[in-house]
Amino acid sequence: MSTTIEIRNLNQYYGRKQALRDINLTIETGMFGLLGRNGAGKTTLMKVIATLLPRSEGEVSVCGRSTLRPQEVRKIVGYLPQDFSMYPNMTVYEAMDYLGVLSGLSRAKRRQRIPRLLQRVNLQDDKRKKVKALSGGMKRRLGIAQAILHNPKVLIVDEPTAGLDPEERVRFRNLLCEIAEERIVILSTHIVGDIEATCEDIAVLDEGSVIYQGTVTDLIAMTEGKVYTAEISKRELEALKKDYIVTSMLTLGNNVMARFLAEERPFASAKLCEAGVEDAYMYLMHAERGELGC
């Protein structure tokens, strides 16, 4: 049986508005990052894969099962939506148990799996806590636990780290990486750091189209020799911003250490430096729109 998600010529419309344009993707086992700004179409794409939206045109198959037969796809897909929540008055265990029944798990299986999963997401001591009493990070971890409750082959997580503190974010990313060892995990985010820390394969969406698909390494390679740093005065910064894409700034007294993208060395004091995913992402987004300076 196929272990990949195949998306062919997918177009998605909301009324007359086109949300996805001719998407072609192959997603294999492991972490797959879906990167793009807000409104790029990431959530729409994930909802189509999770059978929450009927595709308008094209083909989508999940491990060999067409999304035209949602009942079949739902058996092998776990989903953590962007606005994750559960019945607030249920305890953590009750919520898991309820969703376990909806996933078709027998009582024996639920009794066996739920404690194990709660331990895996470090919520074993909170199983009697009401959902409304959980912190944001705990809720997200519970979200992951419920999504893999029925041991799905595919896990879809939509913007999972938004609103988490740095420690929780790191813990959450590590958890996703562990889970991805045995299944496809699609991580949708607009936070480049999440992708950098977890994914090797990614796709970048912009205005409903895939503008990049490949490895993070290749994406970074596209920007090699195009990332510079320079210490300039605050007055010069405005001029630099007009001509180049500034990806970061660090204030140093009256001066600013600026990091920016340029096709070739713009001035003598600019130093070439190693590119990161964020640089590469910014380069890609602006190159796509023809907004690169130099």
Add this chain to the structure above:
Amino acid sequence: MLGQLFAKECKQTAKSLIYWLIVLILIFGFTTQLGNNMEIAKEPKPGRASYGYQASHDPEIIMSHTLGKLTEEYFRGNYTTYPIGFYKNVTLDKEDDHRIGEILKEAAGITGKEEAGRVMEDWYTAQTELKEAESGGTEAEDMGPNDVNAGDMMYREPLKIEPAAGLTYERFAELMDEADKILGGGSEYGKDDREMNAEVPKTYEDAKKEYNTLIEKDGLTGGYARLFCDYMGIFLGILPVFLAVTRGMRDRRAVMQELIYTRRCPSLTVVASRYLAMIVMLVLPVLALSVFPLAKCMNYARTAGITVDMLAFVKYTFGWLMPMIMIAAALGMFLTELTDTAAAVLVQGAWWFVAIFGGVQTLRGGMYGWNLVPRHNTEFNWQGYHDGFAQLALNRTLYAAAALLLTLLTAYIYSQKRKGRLQIRGKILANRKSKS
């Protein structure tokens, strides 16, 4: 899967505030309407001054009482009607008023308002004299038919007008039907209502027969089970919709929709488990409350040495009340799933309102029609129940079947929403935004 989900839904319902509010209202309704004041009918003894009143089926009595009412309303120039159950004061134009005068002339030989006034005057005088005679001549003051305080007077006898010589009951019925039509329907002259106009005092024999029927045909508990259903039905015609709406909205409020939608559980199983849990959780307090009147009946039966039908309350609860619970809950679920709003409360509320007011004229039972809340506000009238049973059975079957159909439609809507279709709420919101 259905059984386990059903158990979980029951548990969720048992933890919801709205459910316990509904239970409290049911307890309040039961205790105020029936619980505290429910006296078991005693075997009538001969020699009492009054045994109450009963409707007469004697055509002569029906005609004289109905014509008495028509004479009074014709004289006053305004008529009370209940079209679709709501009170309405009707004043006729000259032409229609003239036609009512003609009808009265043909049916009772009363020629115009003047003669009607004289008949009324005589009747008032007779009433006053009767009252004076009873109170030793100190209480009642003489009143004319136009006296504003006339309504305060307790009439001893209703106004009765002898039908015109040679008037057959069939012709009388035709004339009254016409009068009812002129008045826009819902008057006291319509087919069903004119037969209720003729209330006559019960004799000892009537009361004894009624009591015997209650004991022999109804096993005592049957009559009280109907009375119990009559009162509880008033509440159960509306309350289930609140439970259904809050259950339907809970997923959206808790942002649980997508989590549930992506599970493998079939839509029909999700919807059916919720529906069944609602029905069972609503029937349970009703059955629990029915234990009190049952205990009273059993207590009386023990002292009177009679045998009662122990299962009557259960049978009536399932046959009479459950279809009501089913349809109110199903409509609530259907409209909530369709619109993602609490619109069902308004729709069910309106339906309930019409049903309750529409039932005002059929309180004694026997005329159940298609009313959502069939009335039978007496432990007696087994004959009426017996005669109207076929209609009642049809009525209850229709609502139960409609409830099941609505549940299936809810499951269909739910399955479509799981696939991202029929998102009506999104469209409503988008429409609102575009207008604002």
